[in-house]
Amino acid sequence: MAKTYRDVAIDQMMTTVEAAMSNAINWWGSLPTPMNEAIDEFRAQLGAAIDSVEFVKKALDRPVPERSWKATEQR
Numbered sequence: 001m002a003k004t005y006r007d008v009a010i011d012q013m014m015t016t017v018e019a020a021m022s023n024a025i026n027w028w029g030s031l032p033t034p035m036n037e038a039i040d041e042f043r044a045q046l047g048a049a050i051d052s053v054e055f056v057k058k059a060l061d062r063p064v065p066e067r068s069w070k071a072t073e074q075r
Contacts, residue, residue, distance in 0.1 A: 006050055006060035014043055 021035050022028050051057050
């Protein structure tokens with residue numbers, strides 16, 4: 001299945017959140033279960049927030065060309 005710009009945006013934001021949480025507790029291993037649960041809840045809320053604004057949803061629901069999202073994953 002092709003990735004959408006929405007998927008890429010959420011993935012990049014979640015990477016930033018996970019890094020910030022790791023930095024906050026000064027731990028670069030696996031995050032504690034409560035923090036992972038909070039991250040999962042935030043991911044769902046972020047998706048709902050994106051979907052609640054119609055023009056943002058339409059803009060981000062476009063498929064990303066395969067070569068673009070594969071390059072993004074390698075970063």
